[in-house]
Amino acid sequence: MKNPNASLQAGPTILLVESNITEKENFAHIALQQGWQLVICNSGIDAIHWFNKTNKADILVIEENSTPLNGYQTADYIKTELGLMLPVLITVGTVPTPQELRVITYAEGVIKKPFIKSTSVLQINEILKRLPEKSPAQTDCYSLNYLRDIFDGHEESVFESLKLFSTSVNTELEQLNIELQDKDFNRIREIAHSIKPSFEMLENETGRSICHLLNSEAEETKMPGLIHDLQLEFASIKKQLTRDFPDLKIGG
Amino acid sequence: MKRILVIEDNPMVIKSLEFKLTKDGHEVLIAKDGREAMKFLKEANFDLILTDLMLPFVTGKELISYIKKNSPKTPIIVLSTSTQENIIMDAFNMGVDDFITKPFSPNELSLRVKRFLNKA
Numbered sequence: 001m002k003n004p005n006a007s008l009q010a011g012p013t014i015l016l017v018e019s020n021i022t023e024k025e026n027f028a029h030i031a032l033q034q035g036w037q038l039v040i041c042n043s044g045i046d047a048i049h050w051f052n053k054t055n056k057a058d059i060l061v062i063e064e065n066s067t068p069l070n071g072y073q074t075a076d077y078i079k080t081e082l083g084l085m086l087p088v089l090i091t092v093g094t095v096p097t098p099q100e101l102r103v104i105t106y107a108e109g110v111i112k113k114p115f116i117k118s119t120s121v122l123q124i125n126e127i128l129k130r131l132p133e134k135s136p137a138q139t140d141c142y143s144l145n146y147l148r149d150i151f152d153g154h155e156e157s158v159f160e161s162l163k164l165f166s167t168s169v170n171t172e173l174e175q176l177n178i179e180l181q182d183k184d185f186n187r188i189r190e191i192a193h194s195i196k197p198s199f200e201m202l203e204n205e206t207g208r209s210i211c212h213l214l215n216s217e218a219e220e221t222k223m224p225g226l227i228h229d230l231q232l233e234f235a236s237i238k239k240q241l242t243r244d245f246p247d248l249k250i251g252g
Numbered sequence: 253m254k255r256i257l258v259i260e261d262n263p264m265v266i267k268s269l270e271f272k273l274t275k276d277g278h279e280v281l282i283a284k285d286g287r288e289a290m291k292f293l294k295e296a297n298f299d300l301i302l303t304d305l306m307l308p309f310v311t312g313k314e315l316i317s318y319i320k321k322n323s324p325k326t327p328i329i330v331l332s333t334s335t336q337e338n339i340i341m342d343a344f345n346m347g348v349d350d351f352i353t354k355p356f357s358p359n360e361l362s363l364r365v366k367r368f369l370n371k372a
Contacts, residue, residue, distance in 0.1 A: 150268045150358050157271055161264055168263045193306050196333060197354040198264045215333075 011035040012058035012128055017047050017066050017074070018091065026115040027061070034121055043067060044074030051082055059127055060088045061111065064097055075106040087127045091115075141233075141240040142202040150201075159248055161201070162241055166250045169198050169234055176227050188223055189215050199233075206233045254369045255279045255296070259289040259303035259315065260331055265354055269302065269361075276362055278369075286310025293318065297326075300368050302352075304331045305339050312339075316346045327368040331356075 014036045018024045024040060031038040039057065041047045044066045051057070060078065062071040069077065075088040087108040096110065111123055144158055151157040172195045179187045192214035199207030210230045218226055241250045256278050258269050266282055273280045281296075283289035285308040292298075293315075301319060305312030312330070319326060330343050330351040340351050350364055 146355060147268075150355075151271055152275070152358075154271075157267070161267055164263045164267060190306055190308075193333065194261055197262050201264050201268070201355045 011037055012124075013037040013039060013056060014124065015039045015041060015047055015050065015057040015060045017041045017044055017060070017062035017071070019043075019063065019066070020113075023091075023113055023115055027120070030115060030117050030120055033117070034124075036124075044069035044071065044077075047074060048077060048082070051078060051084060051086075057086065059124060060086055061091060061124070062088065063091045063113075072106045079106065087130075089123065089127065141237045142204050144202075146201050146203055159245065162245065163248060163250065165198050165202060166238055166241065169195050170238075173227075173231055173234060176230075180224060180227060183220075185220050185223065188227070202237065204233065204237060207237070253277065253279050254299040255281065256300045256302060256365070257281050257283065257289065257292055257298040259283045259286070259301065259307065259312075261285055261304060261307060262354075265331070268355070272358055272361055273365065276365070278365070286312070286315055289315055290318065293322070297323065299326070300365060301326055301328045302331055302365075303328060304354075305343060313342065313346065316343060316348060320347050327371065329364060329368065 011034075014031060016024070016027055016031075016038060018027060018040065019042065028038055028040070030036075039050065041050055044062060045068065047060060047062065048069075060075070062074055064071040066074060071088070071090040075090070078084050078086055078088070088106065089109050089111050090107045091111045091113050093113055108127055109123055111120055147158045147161050151161070172191050176188060176191050179185075179191065192211040196208060196211035196215065199211060207230060210226050210233065214223065214226055214230070238250060241248065256273055258266065258273070258280060260266050260269065260282070261284050266284070270280050270282060281292055281298075283292050287309040289303070289307070290310055303312055303315055307315070316328060319328060324347075327350075328348040330340060330348050331354050332340050332351045333354055343351070349368060352361060352364060
């Protein structure tokens with residue numbers, strides 16, 4: 001099952017399906033205050049199209065009486081047909097429409113309207129808190145497959161390698177900044193060459209590609225942007241490692 | 253026990269090579285840059301050398317040239333990245349015996365190393 005969760009770094013993305021203009025405005029106001037990125041769709045079908053196109057959101061908040069697919073049907077479609085492991089909150093009026101138990105399980109929870117900051121935020125934050133545990137996307141930044149293979153499943157060596165990744169790449173990235181200030185582009189290429197295998201060993205394609213570009217065809221004018229992107233990618237991996245292996249104290 | 257010199261500056265690659273080669277029963281010495289490698293090469297003999305080409309202080313080319321001059325029978329395997337085709341060709345022209353792309357496959361590394369050590 002794919003996971004569409006991809007935006008926690010910049011604030012979670014909430015996809016809202018809501019037909020009532022006042023409620024849309026209410027929710028938009030809450031989202032703005034909370035730093036959520038809000039995408040509004042007019043129907044469950046629109047939401048499905050949106051997921052098909054971008055594949056990115058952290059939670060779907062959809063009204064139960066959305067048409068032509070209601071909230072539960074949309075949740076079911078997104079999970080079973082699109083294969084997205086996406087939490088769904090169903091919004092209901094003061095009197096929710098009775099649903100079969102089987103149908104209720106399509107969603108992770110229910111929010112009562114009108115949207116009130118205190119309850120809506122609490123419910124959505126509860127779901128967001130649970131995301132790292134239930135989401136396989138937490139390992140999207142890296143994989144331990146190669147390290148486990150090379151170290152014959154010797155976990156201690158795998159973890160030592162993760163620490164090495166964190167410390168050694170961090171040092172080299174700091175050096176990249178210095179070389180950039182000095183405009184020593186040859187040295188930048190050498191450093192990129194040197195750290196590229198580190199990203200490859202964690203099977204991180206973004207880091208590998210950026211190092212490849214820096215070490216090969218990147219124009220000098222493009223290097224500041226690439227280095228910046230590489231630093232962001234490294235920060236993402238490190239954040240992920242810190243979350244997955246708190247005992248390693250990688251965060252530092 | 254065969255003695256292998258690994259010349260490589262990436263600590264993760266070093267750790268993985270050291271683990272695998274030691275597990276295969278070899279004695280492994282590590283040089284993290286060209287200068288350190290030159291020191292080892294002047295002090296000891298090796299059954300096999302695994303070297304990166306882009307190294308601090310003394311380049312891989314200079315190292316290969318030195319090894320070929322002073323210990324021509326020692327097999328050399330270049331640790332390369334996929335972007336170094338031209339550099340690898342130059343290295344072959346200088347007499348290196350083989351190359352392995354980083355990050356390497358554990359089994360492939362074992363087999364290639366074994367092949368050259370059996371010849372030695």
